[in-house]
Amino acid sequence: MTDTNVEAAKRAAAQQAVADHFDPSASFVGIGSGTTIVYVVEAIKERSTNPSVLFVPTGYQSRQLVINAGLTPISFDSIPDRVMLDVAFDGADEVDTELNCIKGGGACLFQEKLVAERAKKFVCVADYRKRQDRLLTNWPTIPIEVAPLSQHKVEASLRLLGSTNPKLRTTLLEKSGPLKTDQHFFIIDAPFPALLTSADVAAGKGKGDGSDGTWEVNNISKAIKGLTGVLEVGIFSGMNGNDAQALRAKDGALSAVTGGQKPIAVYFGMADGSVKLRTADGEQ
Structure with a gap:
């Protein structure tokens, strides 16, 4: 596949993920790192109608993307206490059938995990090369x-x-x-x-x-x-944001004081232009 095919796959996945999970009335949105995030920010800019949304980037690259899109970035440590991000979008180097991810190819894994854990839901966007049954299949x-x-x-x-x-x-x-x-x-x-x-x-x-x-x-x-x-x-594994929220509601946050480390959904842009969605319920 040519680079053009891969980039088109990334854009298709980003457009679908943002359409499904970005709410213009959100207060805080996490923005991850990597090449796919370029298209996530592009899609958000097209849909954003609320200048009050604050975006939390996971590194220098994503901060510049947010600024260049005319959106407002804030640092992670500026988020008010007890406030969760409404959603966090990020890529992955590889994803398995249980939605566990390997991340860190771009060296931003620490910031990415901080943001994913602070989000009510983490949504992953990737191209077809990252879609595997087991981690460490293609990514070494x-x-x-x-x-x-x-x-x-x-x-x-x-x-x-x-x-x-x-x-x-x-x-x-x-x-x-x-x-x-x-x-x-x-x-x-x-x-x-x-x-x-x-x-x-x-x-x-x-x-x-x-x-x-x-x-x-x-x-x-x-x-x-x-x-x-x-x-x-x-490695981003364990609970996802939905599971963490349910556990907090059940026991008053004694067992889950953060969001999830793994995504609630992964959008894979495919080589033929389609998008496959992988969730805890399977793939469609």
């Missing part, structure tokens, strides 16, 4: 944001967890040294075998706890996040 590594001082220790720990060759991400000009995130942290890209879904574990396809060489999505995320020196892991 888990991006991990680490404190520079801890780089070597974290790499050693990742090898013990089963990563074959974790590598420090460098800039495009390798002589310029390691890539640094907005937090001035490093990114380690850690390869693992394809990750099991919870359904795979239930079906006996592996233990999913690393003891037999297999890892389930949530388990590997928790194992990596538990390493000293790790700020954030580029």
Whole structure:
């Protein structure tokens, strides 16, 4: 497929996602990072009739997109206490059948997770290349944001967890040294075998706890996040925003104090110009 086909797929997915989930009367909207978000902001600008909507970007690129569209950005730490974002739009590097995502190819995973967790609903927009049954099928590594001082220790720990060759991400000009995130942290890209879904574990396809060489999505995320020196892991899993809101309503926020880490819906722009929608109920 040509780049033109891919870009058309991204635009189609963005247009449909925004049509379904952007409400001009919203107060706060999260805007993620990456190439697909260009088309999300484009679609929002076409539909936005309320100049009071405030947009929360996840990095420098998305902030510039918001500004250039004539929309109003605010920083994440400017959101009033106890206020949730009405919706957050973001892309992904890969998505599995249970809507777990790998993100962080653009090195904004920490900010992206902050925004996704603060949103009532996270909506993912991607092209057909990101549509897989299991994470680490096509996308090769888990991006991990680490404190520079801890780089070597974290790499050693990742090898013990089963990563074959974790590598420090460098800039495009390798002589310029390691890539640094907005937090001035490093990114380690850690390869693992394809990750099991919870359904795979239930079906006996592996233990999913690393003891037999297999890892389930949530388990590997928790194992990596538990390493000293790790700020954030580029796996978006667990509850989605709808589930988190239902749990808060049930027990007064004792069990769910944030939104969801994984999307309520993923819109895949396909090579033929159509859009496939994947939700917890399946794909259509």
